[in-house]
Amino acid sequence: MNHKYVSPYVPRLAELVTARQLTSREKFFEVRLQDGSALGHQPGQFVEVSVFGVGEAPISVSSSPTSQGLGFELCVRDAGSVTHALHELPEGSTIGIRGPYGRGFPLDELKGNDLLFVAGGLGLVPMRSMINYAVDNRADFGRLTLLYGSRTPADLLFADETERWRGTPDFHVATTVDLADGAWTGQVGPITKLFGGVAINPVRTSALVVGPPVMFRFVLKSLLMMGVYESRVYLSLERRMKCGVGKCGHCQIDDVYVCQKGPVFPYTRVRKLPEAL
Amino acid sequence: MVPVETLKNLDVFGGLTEFEMMEVARVCDTHDYPAGSMVFRENDDADKLYVLLEGRVAIQFELGRHQDAVVHTATGGQAFGWSALVQPYRFTASARCMDDSKILTVDREGLRGLLAEDCHIGFIIMEKLAELISGRLRETRIQLISMVHG
Ligand SMILES: Cc1cc2nc3c(=O)[nH]c(=O)nc-3n(C[C@H](O)[C@H](O)[C@H](O)COP(=O)(O)OP(=O)(O)OC[C@H]3O[C@@H](n4cnc5c(N)ncnc54)[C@H](O)[C@@H]3O)c2cc1C
Ligand code: FES
Numbered sequence: 001m002n003h004k005y006v007s008p009y010v011p012r013l014a015e016l017v018t019a020r021q022l023t024s025r026e027k028f029f030e031v032r033l034q035d036g037s038a039l040g041h042q043p044g045q046f047v048e049v050s051v052f053g054v055g056e057a058p059i060s061v062s063s064s065p066t067s068q069g070l071g072f073e074l075c076v077r078d079a080g081s082v083t084h085a086l087h088e089l090p091e092g093s094t095i096g097i098r099g100p101y102g103r104g105f106p107l108d109e110l111k112g113n114d115l116l117f118v119a120g121g122l123g124l125v126p127m128r129s130m131i132n133y134a135v136d137n138r139a140d141f142g143r144l145t146l147l148y149g150s151r152t153p154a155d156l157l158f159a160d161e162t163e164r165w166r167g168t169p170d171f172h173v174a175t176t177v178d179l180a181d182g183a184w185t186g187q188v189g190p191i192t193k194l195f196g197g198v199a200i201n202p203v204r205t206s207a208l209v210v211g212p213p214v215m216f217r218f219v220l221k222s223l224l225m226m227g228v229y230e231s232r233v234y235l236s237l238e239r240r241m242k243c244g245v246g247k248c249g250h251c252q253i254d255d256v257y258v259c260q261k262g263p264v265f266p267y268t269r270v271r272k273l274p275e276a277l
Numbered sequence: 278m279v280p281v282e283t284l285k286n287l288d289v290f291g292g293l294t295e296f297e298m299m300e301v302a303r304v305c306d307t308h309d310y311p312a313g314s315m316v317f318r319e320n321d322d323a324d325k326l327y328v329l330l331e332g333r334v335a336i337q338f339e340l341g342r343h344q345d346a347v348v349h350t351a352t353g354g355q356a357f358g359w360s361a362l363v364q365p366y367r368f369t370a371s372a373r374c375m376d377d378s379k380i381l382t383v384d385r386e387g388l389r390g391l392l393a394e395d396c397h398i399g400f401i402i403m404e405k406l407a408e409l410i411s412g413r414l415r416e417t418r419i420q421l422i423s424m425v426h427g
Contacts, residue, residue, distance in 0.1 A: 121423075149423070151423065151424055178420040179346055179348060180346070181344065182335075182337065182345035184347060185375060188335065188349055190416050190419035190420050191419075191423070192416070212423070212426050213426075214423065215423065218419055
């Protein structure tokens, strides 16, 4: 038998099919693997994106595996060297992709439940994958609710799509921003304020939370006060990552490699990791 | 004066007896405001406390000409304009109706008279007010943290 060793560090080549500015800080990319294969990801998983000559960064897959496109979608904030270089690349450029990596949302466990999506800021990027998965498999889930908070109206991501979700049967969408100008007609206040306006059945609800770590504590408190079971709360922890495959230890929290066991964790697991929240 | 029924489902008056509510109802009124109208402006004399019955109201600061920063939206049942009960009785922010809104107003002098006369009404209303202000402070802190770390 002739086994060919393929290093987990060697990326697959991919093309940036489209690159579109979404907000002043975020760009949206449609990516296609050059060998024509599908990425084969689950909602909540991430890929390591390399810009040749600059480096790699972990980025969540934003499209749903159910999406009809030939490739997959990313949404990236210009935050430093790799992400800035990615923003500079023209459409048609070649990048490297490793993954998909990590554990995404537990689709089988979620089936049959009402889903409460809580997304803060860039957290809507991975959440969008899960939301579109639920919309495309509408019969598998009960009532859908999205609570989405962002800093200002100009930072809101996927506004058209949020409107489309609002028009989906039995899908309640509420957004808020921390600060707005007089032209904004929506809610202003922290994301926790949105909990007051939702009618959920806590015993049927699974809550999925993705956002900046500072958001988790406040959101968890609101969820538990509403009566959502701790075991039905899932959080996505975006710790610093490098290899993505459990080798380098960059993402380690206590004894857990987030890139392997996460980024999505049940709250009951995270609660036992003192450094996680 | 408004019917006592108007006050019965409002959190800010929860804890008052029906008789006490009747007393408070005597210093209340309701007003309709069209969308876009100002309920009050920053620095105005805070001669009324407001409770939103229907619609939405933006609480905002005027940063300059034609430039506002909205920091909070009040929704049904929420009290705002608490400067009416706190010295120096000047509004610290402006309030603008985002929708056509129905608002209960509580006359400051009438209410202060009641609070001075009846310490149970005074205690309940000031306790609700403290709850309201502490809730808003907490919200503002979360907003601040999220602006910096979001
Ligand atoms: C599982 C996961 C999914 C992610 N999904 C997305 C996504 O969908 N879209 C998106 O825009 N960003 C996402 N991020 C964050 C993204 O990985 C970082 O912004 C990126 O790695 C920064 O790399 P850089 O070279 O551009 O910046 P650098 O020049 O390395 O640093 C710029 C800033 O980013 C911080 N930073 C550096 N490395 C990381 C890291 N690995 N994780 C977090 N912060 C870091 C630094 O402290 C610094 O403040 C995700 C992170 C993880 C772990
Ligand atoms: S990123 Fe290297 S071990 Fe997790």
